[in-house]
Amino acid sequence: MNMKARVLALIFLLFSSNALAELNIQITQGVDNPIQIAVVPFAWEGTGVLSEDIAQVVANDLQQVGEFLPLSRANMLSVPKQESEVYFRDWRILNQDYLLVGKINRSPGSQLVQVQYEFFDVRRELKLSGEILTGSVTQLRDIAHEISNVVYEQVAGIPGAFTTEIIYVVAEFISPELTNFRLEKSDYDGYRAQVLLETREPIMSPSWSPDGTQVAYVSFETDLPRIYIQTIATGQRRQITNFPNINSSPVWSPDGTKLAMVLSKDGSPDIYVKDLITNEPPVRITNHPAIETEPSWSPDGRSIVFMSDRTGQPQIYQIELGANSYGVERLTYDCFYCAKGKFLPDGVNLVHVRRETRQSRTYSIAILNIETLRVLTLTNTSLDESPSLAPNGSMIIYATKYNGRGVLDAVSIDGRVKFRLPSSQGDVREPSWSPFFN
Amino acid sequence: MGKQTTHYLKIGLILISLLALGACRSSGEMEEPSEEPAPSQSATNSGASSSPATPRQTPEQIAIANALRTTVFYFDFDVSEFRPADRDTLTYHARDLASNPNKRIRLEGHADERGTREYNLALGERRANGVMNFLIVNGASRSQIETVSYGEERPERTGSSDSAYQANRRVEVVSR
Numbered sequence: 001m002n003m004k005a006r007v008l009a010l011i012f013l014l015f016s017s018n019a020l021a022e023l024n025i026q027i028t029q030g031v032d033n034p035i036q037i038a039v040v041p042f043a044w045e046g047t048g049v050l051s052e053d054i055a056q057v058v059a060n061d062l063q064q065v066g067e068f069l070p071l072s073r074a075n076m077l078s079v080p081k082q083e084s085e086v087y088f089r090d091w092r093i094l095n096q097d098y099l100l101v102g103k104i105n106r107s108p109g110s111q112l113v114q115v116q117y118e119f120f121d122v123r124r125e126l127k128l129s130g131e132i133l134t135g136s137v138t139q140l141r142d143i144a145h146e147i148s149n150v151v152y153e154q155v156a157g158i159p160g161a162f163t164t165e166i167i168y169v170v171a172e173f174i175s176p177e178l179t180n181f182r183l184e185k186s187d188y189d190g191y192r193a194q195v196l197l198e199t200r201e202p203i204m205s206p207s208w209s210p211d212g213t214q215v216a217y218v219s220f221e222t223d224l225p226r227i228y229i230q231t232i233a234t235g236q237r238r239q240i241t242n243f244p245n246i247n248s249s250p251v252w253s254p255d256g257t258k259l260a261m262v263l264s265k266d267g268s269p270d271i272y273v274k275d276l277i278t279n280e281p282p283v284r285i286t287n288h289p290a291i292e293t294e295p296s297w298s299p300d301g302r303s304i305v306f307m308s309d310r311t312g313q314p315q316i317y318q319i320e321l322g323a324n325s326y327g328v329e330r331l332t333y334d335c336f337y338c339a340k341g342k343f344l345p346d347g348v349n350l351v352h353v354r355r356e357t358r359q360s361r362t363y364s365i366a367i368l369n370i371e372t373l374r375v376l377t378l379t380n381t382s383l384d385e386s387p388s389l390a391p392n393g394s395m396i397i398y399a400t401k402y403n404g405r406g407v408l409d410a411v412s413i414d415g416r417v418k419f420r421l422p423s424s425q426g427d428v429r430e431p432s433w434s435p436f437f438n
Numbered sequence: 439m440g441k442q443t444t445h446y447l448k449i450g451l452i453l454i455s456l457l458a459l460g461a462c463r464s465s466g467e468m469e470e471p472s473e474e475p476a477p478s479q480s481a482t483n484s485g486a487s488s489s490p491a492t493p494r495q496t497p498e499q500i501a502i503a504n505a506l507r508t509t510v511f512y513f514d515f516d517v518s519e520f521r522p523a524d525r526d527t528l529t530y531h532a533r534d535l536a537s538n539p540n541k542r543i544r545l546e547g548h549a550d551e552r553g554t555r556e557y558n559l560a561l562g563e564r565r566a567n568g569v570m571n572f573l574i575v576n577g578a579s580r581s582q583i584e585t586v587s588y589g590e591e592r593p594e595r596t597g598s599s600d601s602a603y604q605a606n607r608r609v610e611v612v613s614r
Contacts, residue, residue: 294557339553
C-alpha cells in the first residue's frame with residue numbers, strides 16, 4: 001500500500017469509528033490488512049417504510065466477524081443498486097476490495113419482498129455472485145444475514161455463521177425475595193430475543209443439540225439442580241436426571257446421541273455420559289475424589305475435555321472415551337486456574353477461561369494451541385466466563401460484566417474486533433451458540 | 439455491692455469474654471466490623487446480650503442458644519474448609535442434632551461469582567459437605583442432614599466488591 005492509500009485508509013478508519021460507537025463495536029487492536037468492502041445502501045423500490053436497513057445489517061455482520069472493514073456511507077461517491085450502475089473506478093479510488101449492491105422490491109398489497117443483491121470483486125471488475133431472495137417483511141434480518149453468509153464464504157472460504165442463533169440465561173432482580181430467571185433465544189447478534197422458559201429459580205448451563213432443535217439445561221425449579229431437555233419449537237420439556245446432589249453441565253455429543261453431564265451422586269462431582277437413544281443410566285467417565293466438571297466433546301466425538309482441580313486448582317484435561325481412567329491427559333500447565341475448555345473445529349486450539357496467577361484476580365477468555373503451547377488472550381475485561389464458539393469457529397461469545405451488570409460480548413477468533421450484544425433487562429449470562437441450521 | 443449485682447456482673451463478664459472469643463459469631467467479622475456482611479440469618483447481636491425471657495440461664499445454655507442462632511458460616515476466598523473460629527459453634531450444632539434425633543437440617547453451599555459457574559456449583563457442594571462431615575463426626579446422624587449447592591446462583595449480596603464476595607462465600611443451615 002503506498003503512502004497516500006495508507007493515509008486514506010487511516011481517515012476511513014477514523015470515520016468508521018464514529019459509526020462504531022453507536023453499534024457498540026470496539027476495535028481492540030485494529031486489523032492489519034482489513035478486507036475493505038463497500039456495502040451500498042440497498043435501493044427500496046416499494047412504498048412505505050422498511051423496518052430494517054438490510055445493507056447496514058450486512059455491514060455490521062462483516063465488521064463484527066473481524067476481518068472486514070466496511071466503507072462508511074458518508075464516503076461513497078455513488079450509490080449503484082445494480083450492475084449496470086456500477087463504475088468500478090469509484091470504488092478503486094476508495095481502495096475497496098469488494099462491493100455489494102442491491103435493491104428491494106415489494107408487490108403492492110403483498111407481504112413478500114424480493115431482495116436482489118450483487119457482489120463484486122472491485123480490482124478484477126468481476127461479479128462474484130448475485131441472486132434474488134424472497135421473504136416476508138418480517139424476515140428482512142434473515143435475508144440480510146443470508147447475504148452476509150454468501151459474502152463471507154466467497155471471501156473467507158468457509159461458511160458464514162450469520163444466520164445462527166444463541167441461547168442464554170437472564171436473571172432479573174425484582175426484590176430481595178424475588179429474582180426472575182429466563183432462558184432466551186435470539187439471533188447471534190442479540191436481536192429478536194424470544195423467551196423459552198421463565199422461572200423463579202436459577203437456570204444454568206444451556207446447551208444446544210447438534211441438530212438445533214432442542215436445548216438442554218439445568219433448572220433449580222424443584223429447589224435442586226436437575227437436567228432438562230426442551231424442544232425449542234414446541235416448548236415441550238422433559239426431566240432427564242433426578243440423582244441426588246449435583247446434576248449439571250449437560251453437553252450434547254457431536255452426533256447428538258449422547259449427553260455428557262456432571263453428577264456427584266457417587267461422592268464427588270465426576271463426568272458421566274448418558275446415551276439418549278438407549279436411555280440407560282449414565283456411564284461414569286472420570287473417577288476421582290476431586291472436582292471434575294465442565295465437560296465438552298472433541299470435534300470427532302471420541303474424547304471429552306473437562307476441568308479438574310485434582311492438583312489443587314482447576315486445570316483442563318482430556319480423556320478418550322472407552323479408555324481406562326489412566327487415559328487422562330492434562331492439557332494446561334502454565335496458568336493458575338484454567339477452566340471451561342472447548343476445542344475449535346480444528347481440534348488443536350482450545351478456548352478456555354484463564355486466570356494467569358494466584359495474585360491475579362482476572363478471569364479472561366484465551367486460546368491455547370495444544371501443539372505449539374502458545375496462548376492468545378482474547379479479552380481484557382476481568383470477569384469473563386462461559387465462552388461459546390460460532391459453529392464455523394469465527395467468533396466467540398462470552399459473558400462478562402459491564403458497569404456491574406451481566407452482558408454478552410463477542411470477539412473475533414483473532415481477538416481483533418469485539419462487540420457487545422444488545423440485551424434485555426437484567427443480568428445476561430451463559431450464552432450457547434447454535435449449530436448451523438439446515 | 440449486693441449479691442445480685444455481683445451475680446449479674448459475673449454473667450456480664452462471662453458474656454463479654456465469650457464475645458471476645460468470637461464464639462458467639464459465625465465468622466471473623468467481629469475483628470473487622472467495616473467488612474461485616476449483612477447479618478441476614480443470624481441474630482447473634484441480640485443474642486450477645488442476656489435474653490430477658492430466661493434471666494437465670496447458665497452460661498452454657500446461653501452459648502448453645504447463641505450457637506444455634508448462628509446459621510450462616512462464611513468462607514475465605516479459594517478455600518473450602520470452614521473457619522477454625524466456627525468450630526465451637528458447629529460443635530454445638532452437632533450436639534444439638536445428636537440429642538434431637540428427629541431434627542432435620544439442610545446445608546446450602548454457595549460461592550462468590552468469580553471463576554466459572556459450574557466449578558462454583560461444585561465448590562458450594564464441597565463447602566456444604568465439609569460442614570456436614572464435621573457435624574457427623576461430632577454426633578449428628580447422616581440421615582438428619584441434606585446438602586445442596588447453589589453455586590454462585592443465589593448470592594446473599596449482589597455486586598463485585600470484596601465485601602459482597604465475602605457475604606456470598608457461605609454455607610447456610612436451614613431447619614427442615
